[in-house]
Amino acid sequence: MQNLFSCTLGQHVTHVAAVDSIDEIVRMHSDIERSVLWVCDTNTRRFLPDDLHAVVLPSGEVSKNWTSIERIVTVAKERGLARDSKFLAVGGGVVCDMTAFAASIYMRGCAVSLVPTTLLAMVDASLGGKTAIDLLGAKNLVGTFYPAKEVFVCAQALGTLGDAEFRNGLGEVLKHAVLSPDDSLATFLSENRMPILQRDATVLEQMIMASLAVKRHYIERDPTERHGIRDALNLGHTFAHALESVGNLSTWSHGEAVAWGVVRALQAGVAEGITDKAFARRYSRLFGEYGFEIDWKVSDIPAFLAALESDKKKRGSMVRFVLMAGQGQHILRSLDAQLVTELVS
Ligand SMILES: NC(=O)c1ccc[n+]([C@@H]2O[C@H](COP(=O)([O-])OP(=O)(O)OC[C@H]3O[C@@H](n4cnc5c(N)ncnc54)[C@H](O)[C@@H]3O)[C@@H](O)[C@H]2O)c1
Structure with a gap:
């Protein structure tokens, strides 16, 4: 892992690092596995080991809703995650937005780290703290401002992305x-x-x-x-x-x-x-x-x-x-x- 820079947004600091593979991030968290909630979607599940527990959302914009948020916080509660736990997103802008939104309200806020896997999420959605769901026919109607603690960029992951x-x-x-x-x-x-x-x-x-x-x-x-x-x-x-x-x-x-x-x-x-x-x-x-x-x-x-x-x-x-x-x-x-x-x- 190579630490690259930090971004300060008010009280929050986001550390941005580059990694060669997503396995590296999984290994980094293996010791604290019980206090980490992994979130991905049906297409990005492939980046995580089969035996790793993860919340898997349907892929795409259809998942930017309360149902996803409720699923993430429900699983977090069932697995006994506390306020000092970490939510870890592996996916495009949708998974990053949903995981960060859920983290921002779970027990009034627990840490969130993002592993963006689309180019859009790497250059845009992962940095800046905006989280939101679509509601009442309006895009990004309800959301929070909650910057991630860490963003891990793995350019290798772009190999499977559609044109x-x-x-x-x-x-x-x-x-x-x-x-x-x-x-x-x-x-x-x-x-x-x-x-x-x-x-x-x-x-x-x-x-x-x-x-x-x-x-x-x-x-x-x-x-x-x-x-x-x-x-x-x-x-x-x-x-x-x-x-x-x-x-x-x-x-x-x-x-x-x-x-x-x-x-x-x-x-x-x-x-x-x-x-x-x-x-x-x-x-x-x-x-x-x-x-x-x-x-x-x-x-x-x-x-x-x-x-x-x-x-x-x-x-x-x-x-x-x-x-x-x-x-x-x-x-x-x-x-x-x-x-x-x-x-x-
Ligand atoms: N928070 C912000 O500041 C911010 C900024 C820009 C966009 N956004 C939000 O991001 C969303 C769009 O993000 P997006 O374009 O990443 O869409 P997305 O998350 O829906 O991903 C696009 C598709 O690519 C798939 N995918 C992701 N990574 C893959 C990979 N490495 N290989 C193969 N398939 C992969 C996903 O499963 C999905 O089907 C929008 O909801 C938008 O509002 C948020």
Whole structure:
């Protein structure tokens, strides 16, 4: 195991380490097995030994509900776990979110460690402390802020991940490159495209750590998203959510929509005189090099604008788009419907 860095979020500190295999984490916990609750899903059960007791959730977003939380805390109670016990998640963003949420309320809070196994969970969901379930038809409606004590990154685990899921995470990595205070992640992505796409574990580990460093740069200064700093991480997401809700991308991953949305935000910045053209061109090209469909045209503009409007109602405020004033410098701006229409059609 290699300790890499810590991330301080208010009172909480998350230690991030890289491991060569998930077996290494299992071995590390073998002495305290009775005070550890392992949680995984039907696809990530394969990473744990057959004889290790684990709560196995159905895979996917369907598990982001009270039923999962109740199952985790019920098993924790049955196994006699106390407040000084540890919940340990092995899975994608869903398993990480469910395990951390359950840990945050079990006996008013016990420790949680995460072993993210999707690229999205490695570069995004595992760091930052947000936990939530979907409820009443709303995504992430109920949740807590509860950072993990440890995050163990095992790039080797990405070998079994499907292509759509891998690209889902890549979209977020490229977004982090735009948000990075310098262009080192962008350069790394340009120079290592083949090994990244071929999933070379050593190169992926470097990419994941650089991507997490960008996320840390934003969340440490605004742990609970109150100062407009952490909002930067929503770059491209307003466009992406509207696109997803009009169904144009039903066969594409969320990451594809985010990639498209980031490019729209760069173009919006150019149109508003905020973003330098060469900067926008460089990053649009990078998304293109990774095979993201960045020129997709929305066919149903009224539905797209209505989706943006409903996003606004959900947040109870103006929709503010994240635009880029330069490398790592974001600005929150509302955009008029005419400009949005021009950008997506
Ligand atoms: N807490 C946060 O800050 C945060 C940030 C971003 C996303 N999220 C949440 O994360 C969730 C999405 O996460 P996700 O994209 O990881 O989805 P996911 O957890 O549903 O995983 C995607 C699929 O990949 C499978 N899988 C996971 N690892 C695998 C592996 N190594 N090999 C083969 N299959 C594997 C899973 O079983 C699942 O079927 C959403 O619910 C989202 O709201 C949370």
